[in-house]
Amino acid sequence: MASNLFRALGLVSAIAIIPAATAAFASAEADSMREFDEFMGVFNRVRADYVExxxxxxxxxxxxxxMLASLDPHSSYLDQKGYQSLMTSTEGEYGGLGLNVTLEDGVVKIVAPIEDSPGFKAGLKAGDYITHLNGKLIYGGALDEAVDQMRGAPGTTIKITVLRPGREKPFDVTLTRAKIELPAVKWEVKDRVGIINVNTFSRTTTQEALAAIAAIDKSLGGPPTGYIVDLRSNPGGLLDQAVGLSDVFLERGEVVSQRGRAKNDIERYYAEPGDATRGRPIVVLVDSGSASAAEIVAAALQDHHRAIVMGERSFGKGSVQTLLPLSRDTALRLTTARYYTPSGRSVQEGGIVPDIEVPQLSDPDYKSRPRLREADLRRHLINEVKVDESVVQDDGKPDPRFSATPDELKKKGIDDFQLHYAVQTIARLAGPRTATAAAGAAPKGGTR
Structure with a gap:
């Protein structure tokens, strides 16, 4: 009898909630209609009375x-030009200057130049502001418009005016546009260490990484001492390729999870059995330009203790954007989820903190050069877990390992100190394992 009473009370409670919920819904609808009426009032007033x-x-x-700018820095509407530009970048080839840029308070700001691009060769740096294109002020314009002006036919020139923090006056640079071919992956060997430079996460990144590992083995006549995965100045790209690249080096386990608005809206991605590098030591290089998909890879290898992450704290973009087509040639790029590392960390705002902080001593401006990160962007998503900045800030004490000057390094033939330090670290990590590691797990192969 008591159970019947509880069931009856439960039923009554459920029924009693319905009018309240309906009333709340109706109130929200009314508020929305009032806001929409106000929008239409402004729209009609501008149409009728604006000076032009x-x-x-x-x-x-x-x-x-x-509307989209009020949400976060990564949600945007893509018109025909913007949609084509995104598709071109994803495919990995276009004509332009090779600059990853963002818009900050109406000013175009360089996030990172792409390696070997015209912008990179001209010495443009992360944190530089572009104020004029061919002498014309671009302040206050749309980012898509500025990007469209910087892109163009290879061989054509453009003069850009740059404002660099720390310099008193702006300076002009004339650049010749080039065909920006982003081989997603490049490789080389130094001191029997395989270096895999991942520039972007386009549709072929995982396949190219596997091909690079095979090419390194072939060039050495056997496996290398270890591998360096260079993710510096990598702005990210496709999520499935970040998962695929992580899977190349992992034997098992979760790579990343993405979580949407609802509590049960969680999707997890896992590595498949097999490590293509057969357990060889790995160092992952990151810097303030390593973002999004690059951070997913670095965090996955760090959390699984598969690699030592080295360099500078990464960008800190821990959100996922979904491309929602609106028509054949327009789309909505909308932030739909946050991603979390295998240990449950969010890199939003805080980024990936390297296991070993290594400054780029070969860069004369490394101390004064500003680092643009997610936390510097207006309306960025707030990390649900407060970032402990004391962990990522310099304690001010000099490190005797990092006291060399750029000139001293140049005399020794070292033009990339972070890479040099990583190569040395691999040699120390390998030790006696080098001769026996080939007996480890079977490598992964084929395309994915």
């Missing part, structure tokens, strides 16, 4: 851009 005639398309595009 403005077409409806311009006003509506501005409203869409403003």
């Amino acid at each position: 005639k403005v077409d409806d398309k311009t006003l509506l595009r501005g409203a869409i851009d403003g």
Whole structure:
């Protein structure tokens, strides 16, 4: 009898909630309608009374851009040009300057130059501001418009005006556009250490990484002492390729999870059995330009204790953007989830903290050069777990390992100190394992 009573009470409670929920829903709908009416009032007033005639398309595009800009720095509307630009970048080839840029308070700011691109060769650095293109001020414009002007046919030139923090005056640089071919992966060998330089996460990154490992083995006539996975200045890219690249080096376990708005909206990605490097030592290099997919790989290998992460604290972009097509040639790029490392960490704002902090001593400006990170962007997502900045800040004490000057390093033939230090670290890690590691796990092969 008591159980019947409880069931009855439960039923009554459920029924009693319905009118309240309906009333709340109706109230929310009414509030939304009032806001929409206000928007239409502004829209009609601008159409009728603005000093110059403005077409409806311009006003509506501005409203869409403003709505998405109020969310976070990575959500945006892609018109035909923007959509084509994104597809071109994902495929890994376009004509331009090779600069990854963002918009900060109306100013175009360089996040990182792409290695071997015209911008990279001209000495442009992360943190530089681009104020003029061919003498024309671009302050306050749309980022897509600036990117569209910087891209163009290979062989054509463009003059850009750069404002660099620490310099008193802006300076001009004339660049010749080039065909920016982003082999997703490049490789080389130094002192029997295989160096895998991952520039971007396009559709072929995992396949190219496997090919690089095979090529390194072939060039040495056997496996190397170890591998360096260079993710510096890698702005990220496709999530499935970040999972695939992590899987190349992992034997098992979770790579990353993404979590949406709802508590049960969780998707997990796992490594498949087999380590293509047969357990060889790995160092992962990161810097402030390593973002998104690059951070997924670094964090996965760090959490599974498969690699030593070395360099500088990474960018700190811990969100996932989904491309939602609106028509054949327009789309919505919307932040739909946060991603978490295998240990449950979010890199949002804080980034990946290296196991060994190694400054780029071969860069004369490394101390004064500003580092642009996710936390510097307006309206960035807040990390749900507060970032302990004391862990990632310099304690101010000089490290005797890192006292060499750029000139001293240059005399020794060292033009990339972080890479040099990583090669030395691999040699120390390998030790007696080198001769026996080939008996480890079977490598992964084929395409994925």
